[in-house]
Amino acid sequence: MNVRTEIIAGITTFLTMAYILAVNPNIMGDIGMDKGAIFTTTAIISMFSTLIMALYARLPFALAPGMGLNAFFAYTVCTKMGYDWSFALTAVLIEGVAFIILTETNLRDAIVNAIPASIRNAIGPGIGLYIAFIGLKNGGVIASSSATFVTLGTITSGPGLLSIIGLVLTGTLLILNVRGALLLGILGTTLIGLPMGLTTFGGVAGLPPSIAPIAFKFDFTHVFTVDMLIVVLTFLFIDMFDTIGTLVGVSTKAGMLRNGQVPHLKRAFMADAVGTTIGSMMGSSAIATYVESASGVAQGGRSGLTAFTTAVCFAVALIFAPLFLSIPGSATCPVLVIVGLFMLSPIRDIDLDDYSESLPAFICLVLMPLTYSISDGILIGIISYVVLNLLGGKRRKLTPTMYVLVVLFILKYVFIG
Known part of the structure; x- marks a missing residue:
């Protein structure tokens, strides 16, 4: 192990995922959560979870509140379903505990295998389109329309123009x-927003805001409801698929697999599960292993020292709260669009010529942005998979677990909506 290489790799990973420190407060702030508290919680739980990965799993992967998971938390559970954010935090707590149990008992694989591969490969891209839609909406690039539901917003001035400038700037940096x-790209767009009157500069450094407004704010009133079950399962599905996809994908590219397996896989999952559980207590949405870890691995990071370095960077970032909280929605819009692009890659693994696989996958994918709901996309995608394969004479592809899930999901729509 080359210490210098591992440290540079850890810093590289941090730089590629530090956008979460700006994006997460903006997303969670949309539902009334204290943005300052969210920034502090995001930095602390990212540091804590990544330290577990470094010291327990000894792998070069970093963790933070997951993109897609935070969008589901804010825009599906709270905005569309109408629940308070304390309900969503309770769901994250339950999901974290369930994730720990599933990981410890090895039932995790059974859950993952219960979802058809084509649907699993559609979930990430669907979330990507959903996140991009949210970014464009929050950035003023698209707007509501009574005639066509959505339309192009004002992009020649104001937030819409700044979002377009930011997308060009960030995209150019990415291409280079x-x-x-x-x-x-976020910082550059924020600076450009100053003369446009769209950035309110609050300073560079200072003490991090307190997490008291959001910590331990649980609501157990709706624990035994179908809505809670659906929300917990959705968090669990997204969290597990994100994590296993990142771990396997990055490890494969880096040549880190041992006998075809990710080393210390169970410990890596436990880092994610424990991070999610502790994070919910601090007021965070669910934690995920970041695919941006691939940037550090590409720099030669192979051990827990890489993740440890990234964790230290998150700790240092705590003192820059005023800077990150000055960032407007237009500056995070380009990142949401680009992250949406990053999440499209699993489409390549869907057999588009086999309509028994591609049609349900497409339904799952397209319904997420169009219904403004990740959970509806997943649930209807699974329902359509079972129904289409059942009627298409391909019953052998269906498992008893799939039938059970479909019955539960149909009952949910019939009696709850």
């Missing part, structure tokens, strides 16, 4: 392979 392109 500039290290930390997303973070630099």
Whole structure:
């Protein structure tokens, strides 16, 4: 192990995922959560979870509140379903505990295998389109329309123009392979917003805000409801698929597999599960292993020292709360669009010529942005998979677990909506 290489790799990973420190407060702030508290919680739980990965799993992967998971938390559970954010935090707590149990008992694989591969490969891209839609909406690039539901917003002035400038700037940095392109794009767009009157500068450094407004704010009133079950399962599905996809994908590219397996896989899952559980207590949405860890691995990171370095960077970032909280929605819009692009890659693994696989996958994918709901996309995708394969004479592809899930999901729509 080369210590210098591992440290540089850890810093590289941080630079490619530090955008979460700006994006997460903006997303969670949309539902009334204290943005300052969210920033502090995001930095602390990212540091804590990544330290577990470094010291327990000894792998070069970093963790933070997951993109897609935070969008589901804010825009599906709270905005569309109408629940308070304390309900969503309770769901994250339950999901975290369930994730720990599933990991410890090895039932995790049974859950993952219960979802058809084509649907699993559609979930990430669907979330990507959903996140991009949210970014464009929050950035003023698209707007509501009574005639067509959505339309192009004002992009010649105001937030819409700044979002377009930011997208061009960030995209150019990305194409030029500039290290930390997303973070630099956010900061550059924020600076451009100053003369436009769209950025309110609050300073560079200072003490991090208290997490008291959001910590331990649980609501157990609806624990035994169908809605809670659906929300917990959705968090669990997204969390597990994100994590296993990242771990396997990055490890494969880096040549880190041992006998075809990710080393210390169970410990890596436990880092994610424990991070999610502790994070919910601090007021965070669910934690995920970040695919941006691939940037550090590409720099030669192979051990827990890489993750440890990234964790230290998150700790240092705590003192820059005023800077990150000055970032407007238009500056995070480009990152949401680009992260949406990053999440499209699993489409390549869907057999588009086999309509028994591709049609349900497409339904799952397209319904997420169009219904403004990740959970509806997943549930209807699974329902359509079972129904289409059942009627298409391909019953052998269906498992008893699939039938059970479909009955539960149909009952949910019939009696709850």
